Amino acid sequence: MVDYSKWSHIDVSDDEDDTHPNIDTPSLFRWRHQARVERMDEQQKERERLQKEKDDRKKRLEQLKKLMEETETTETDAEAVQKRLDQLHIEMGELKKQDTHFKEKEEELLKKERLTPWNVDTLSHDGFTKTIINKPKRQSKKAKTTWTTHFPLNS
Secondary structure, eight states: OOOOGGGTTBOOGGGOOOOOTTSOHHHHHHHHHHHHHHHHHHHHHHHHHHHHHHHHHHHHHHHHHHHHHHHHHHOOOHHHHHHHHHHHHHHHHHHHHHHHHHHHHHHHHHHHHHHSOBOTTTSOOOSOOOOOOOOOOOOOTGGGOOHHHHSOTTO
16 A cells, blocks of 8 residues: 655645635735745745854853953952953843743744645755856868768769
């Protein structure tokens, strides 16, 4: 017995050729395509927003580490150094707490992308994007002979 369940997550608008006579089929397909494109754009914006947030978080963490090193080397007052280091440790702790929440968001987005049904736009991608057109070879004067000159008539 053949198991067709692996194709159940594919969303192809051509599957519904039998529509109600009162519904304009091309308009319905255009509407579905527009909705699909909007969903894909929304997912792309969400992906970009999470990536930007991740980069910002990484930059802030690096800044905090540099500040800690600078505070330890430049400050002479031990009490001020300790106070500043405590503040930086607290801020780093908050960033790490937010980091776990952020990782949950990333996992949720990956799960959502994985469970999104395939459609006409996502079924396949171009393997090659480069097109090469061969230039015609130059022919010598000897190669420009025609059939009539090459073979005598009625031979």
